Amino acid sequence: MDFLQLADKSILIFGVANRKSVAWHIAKVLADAGARCVYVVRDEEVKQSTAKLFAGADVYTCDVEKEDEIARLHDDLAARSEKFHGLVHSIAFADYSDGMRPFHETPKKAFLQAVDISCFSLVTVCNALKDLLDPDASVVTISISTTRMASENYGYMAPIKAALDSSLVFLAKSFSQFSRVRFNAVAPGLLKTSASAGIPGYVDSYLFAEQVIPRKKGVQTDEAANVAAFLLSPRSSAINAQRIVVDAGMSINYFDRDIVNRAVRE
Numbered sequence: 151m152d153f154l155q156l157a158d159k160s161i162l163i164f165g166v167a168n169r170k171s172v173a174w175h176i177a178k179v180l181a182d183a184g185a186r187c188v189y190v191v192r193d194e195e196v197k198q199s200t201a202k203l204f205a206g207a208d209v210y211t212c213d214v215e216k217e218d219e220i221a222r223l224h225d226d227l228a229a230r231s232e233k234f235h236g237l238v239h240s241i242a243f244a245d246y247s248d249g250m251r252p253f254h255e256t257p258k259k260a261f262l263q264a265v266d267i268s269c270f271s272l273v274t275v276c277n278a279l280k281d282l283l284d285p286d287a288s289v290v291t292i293s294i295s296t297t298r299m300a301s302e303n304y305g306y307m308a309p310i311k312a313a314l315d316s317s318l319v320f321l322a323k324s325f326s327q328f329s330r331v332r333f334n335a336v337a338p339g340l341l342k343t344s345a346s347a348g349i350p351g352y353v354d355s356y357l358f359a360e361q362v363i364p365r366k367k368g369v370q371t372d373e374a375a376n377v378a379a380f381l382l383s384p385r386s387s388a389i390n391a392q393r394i395v396v397d398a399g400m401s402i403n404y405f406d407r408d409i410v411n412r413a414v415r416e
């Protein structure tokens with residue numbers, strides 16, 4: 151039974167970098183549901199390094215910081231003469247090459263670049279490709295479970311994800327003037343990805359999350375991918391301008407008795 155009703159639907163996926171990428175896990179779920187996945191990666195180097203993942207699927211390149219490349223991507227995709235029923239935006243970048251700093255010392259250049267790549271790219275890509283989206287298409291971006299927790303080892307990305315959450319609301323409203331395209335976000339708790347592995351202190355935070363989560367097991371990337379697939383499907387047709395938190399209940403359990411006892415005894 152095709153419960154998700156994704157068979158033969160065309161889905162455009164931005165952001166696959168390797169097998170641990172959230173975008174890659176989403177693609178696997180979509181492919182298992184019978185969808186046709188078309189991929190967009192940052193550049194030729196990424197395209198070559200990930201070639202084995204795509205098994206003959208169509209892969210395009212686009213650096214979302216460059217308007218001319220977004221325009222070229224539009225023309226390349228338009229040549230396919232097809233409409234896309236879904237778009238996955240799984241793109242994020244922050245330059246921590248100078249190490250983590252207190253938030254008030256955030257470099258302006260690094261912050262604005264992160265906003266451009268991680269947030270504004272959703273706006274500019276959707277605007278550029280709007281004529282290639284099916285009138286009932288679903289756009290899904292990847293956020294985080296909370297932007298209200300000032301975690302030092304997440305640097306300045308939480309405010310940028312907050313801007314992303316707000317942007318999808320405004321996109322949903324503005325697109326409603328000419329289409330029924332929906333915009334939603336999957337907001338997972340801490341995940342084991344290649345990107346997260348490079349964040350100082352992230353592993354310790356992940357291990358702590360496993361203690362806080364009621365089931366004592368961290369969120370798995372395929373669990374977030376399953377929610378994304380649902381949001382991309384016609385089954386979620388009444389969900390628009392929302393962020394779906396996927397944290398396995400972590401947010402309800404910070405004052406777990408055992409955790410509190412261990413903390414105060416130390």
